[in-house]
Amino acid sequence: MLDFLSRTQSRDCEGVSRRDFLRVGAIGASGLSLPWLLQQRSLGETAGYLRDKSVVMLFLSGGASHIETFNPNMQGPAPSRSTTGEVATTVPGTTFGGTFPLLAKHAHQMALVRSFHHPIGGHTQAIVHVLTGGTDPNGQRQSGFSMGSAYSKLRGANHAETGMPTYSLLNSEEVDPQYRSEHGRVERGSHSGSLGAVSAPFIPGSKGPTVENMKLRISADRLDDRRALLSRIDSARRDVDDVIEYEGAERYTEQAFDVILGSAAEAFDISREDPRLAARYDTSHISVGKKKFRPSQLGRHMLTARRLIEAGCGYVTVHSAGWDMHADGNNPGIVAGMEMLGRPVDRAVSAFVEDLENRGLLDKVLLVITGDFGRTPKVNGRGGRDHWPRLCTLAFAGGGMGRGQVIGRSARDNGQPDSDPVNASHLLATIMHSVFDMGRLRAARGVPRGLLQQLDRPQPIPGLIS
Numbered sequence: 001m002l003d004f005l006s007r008t009q010s011r012d013c014e015g016v017s018r019r020d021f022l023r024v025g026a027i028g029a030s031g032l033s034l035p036w037l038l039q040q041r042s043l044g045e046t047a048g049y050l051r052d053k054s055v056v057m058l059f060l061s062g063g064a065s066h067i068e069t070f071n072p073n074m075q076g077p078a079p080s081r082s083t084t085g086e087v088a089t090t091v092p093g094t095t096f097g098g099t100f101p102l103l104a105k106h107a108h109q110m111a112l113v114r115s116f117h118h119p120i121g122g123h124t125q126a127i128v129h130v131l132t133g134g135t136d137p138n139g140q141r142q143s144g145f146s147m148g149s150a151y152s153k154l155r156g157a158n159h160a161e162t163g164m165p166t167y168s169l170l171n172s173e174e175v176d177p178q179y180r181s182e183h184g185r186v187e188r189g190s191h192s193g194s195l196g197a198v199s200a201p202f203i204p205g206s207k208g209p210t211v212e213n214m215k216l217r218i219s220a221d222r223l224d225d226r227r228a229l230l231s232r233i234d235s236a237r238r239d240v241d242d243v244i245e246y247e248g249a250e251r252y253t254e255q256a257f258d259v260i261l262g263s264a265a266e267a268f269d270i271s272r273e274d275p276r277l278a279a280r281y282d283t284s285h286i287s288v289g290k291k292k293f294r295p296s297q298l299g300r301h302m303l304t305a306r307r308l309i310e311a312g313c314g315y316v317t318v319h320s321a322g323w324d325m326h327a328d329g330n331n332p333g334i335v336a337g338m339e340m341l342g343r344p345v346d347r348a349v350s351a352f353v354e355d356l357e358n359r360g361l362l363d364k365v366l367l368v369i370t371g372d373f374g375r376t377p378k379v380n381g382r383g384g385r386d387h388w389p390r391l392c393t394l395a396f397a398g399g400g401m402g403r404g405q406v407i408g409r410s411a412r413d414n415g416q417p418d419s420d421p422v423n424a425s426h427l428l429a430t431i432m433h434s435v436f437d438m439g440r441l442r443a444a445r446g447v448p449r450g451l452l453q454q455l456d457r458p459q460p461i462p463g464l465i466s
Contacts (some may be wrong), residue, residue, distance in 0.1 A: 051434070053365070056316050057129075066082050068408075070283055082097045083379065094112070097342065099343055103353075106353045112396075112407065114409060122387075123372055123387075125140060133147045138241060144145075155314055159314070164313050175292040325384050327380065337384075370395075408422060
């Protein structure tokens with residue numbers, strides 16, 4: 001249920017609360033709240049460092065095998081070869097794992113990194129480490145912030161025209177205990193840290209998503225009453241409070257009501273799409289889980305991500321759970337797991353790339369595919385692979401990146417980088433250099449110096465940023 005009132009006084013590293021960012025008034029016991037809409041005026045809107053680009057991060061939690069995804073290594077020793085075989089791609093000499101035949105047709109639009117690694121082998125800490133782009137070096141949430149939160153802080157918590165949240169996380173309602181654990185870990189890794197609650201992700205209701213928490217629950221007459229009250233309160237505040245700048249506040253107020261009355265909910269309503277396109281994305285015919293199963297929602301989430309980007313979101317994390325393929329009581333083996341989870345990725349991501357290209361958006365939307373870590377070069381005795389952070393899955397598509405290339409090379413046993421090692425800080429820098437003009441960002445007023453130093457210190461992955 002929406003509450004338009006947010007009395008939270010949580011403050012970020014600069015001692016600024018949400019209430020300081022924008023006073024749209026208070027509506028007493030109205031039953032309306034939109035805390036993610038109370039924002040600062042967008043620095044990126046006025047400082048000129050914001051590029052016309054957005055990010056969709058597909059996070060394969062549990063630790064997707066780098067071998068069965070983008071580095072089949074069929075010329076290497078037997079244990080380090082893909083157990084699902086390989087498929088030829090549109091880039092000569094480059095192959096994908098055997099469950100990615102549709103995505104292989106888009107290899108010329110992608111960039112693969114076969115030398116991505118980090119030092120953390122536990123799920124909870126690794127997820128935090130990767131999603132924060134290494135700003136949390138140990139993954140303990142004692143420092144750092146998610147990459148999406150950094151983007152939100154610098155662009156502003158909402159789109160300047162539509163009022164849509166800048167940063168969103170799409171999660172599924174999980175029924176399997178293992179998947180529920182991963183659900184929470186990804187939310188943990190998406191935290192805003194010292195950047196404050198205003199930069200945290202908007203996480204819609206996850207039943208589909210149906211956005212139950214964005215539906216108006218009061219009558220139109222009562223809403224009109226509250227709107228009139230809001231206007232009177234704001235008018236009084238203009239007279240007594242000279243600390244807050246009210247210029248443009250009415251525009252933000254209108255954005256708030258626009259979101260309440262339908263614009264945000266419409267972005268989540270995929271019934272508005274051409275049924276043929278929705279069917280192209282659809283992965284619900286594939287059941288995912290181990291002890292309990294549900295239809296795969298990945299296709300729906302990827303289509304929703306595209307709709308959110310078009311509606312003004314700038315950074316969307318899409319979560320795909322279940323990639324911890326040990327072949328034990330809680331997890332499938334590699335072959336069964338890739339059939340269950342790899343096929344939805346193949347279908348949904350290929351549809352997403354085609355959709356962006358058809359809409360002329362492929363250069364404006366950067367797709368990042370990664371996870372906690374990779375999997376062991378050796379297959380265990382049960383037919384699974386275990387945790388392996390020394391080589392991890394990482395791929396890009398769109399966003400104006402250098403395409404049709406492979407960055408780095410793995411050792412012959414597929415266990416560690418053999419050239420051009422890439423770490424989480426390189427990932428952070430690559431994303432930030434894609435969405436921001438770093439020269440203008442350095443010169444902009446109002447950018448927290450500590451944040452700028454963390455974003456500007458690492459170098460992007462060579463060959464990806466033009």
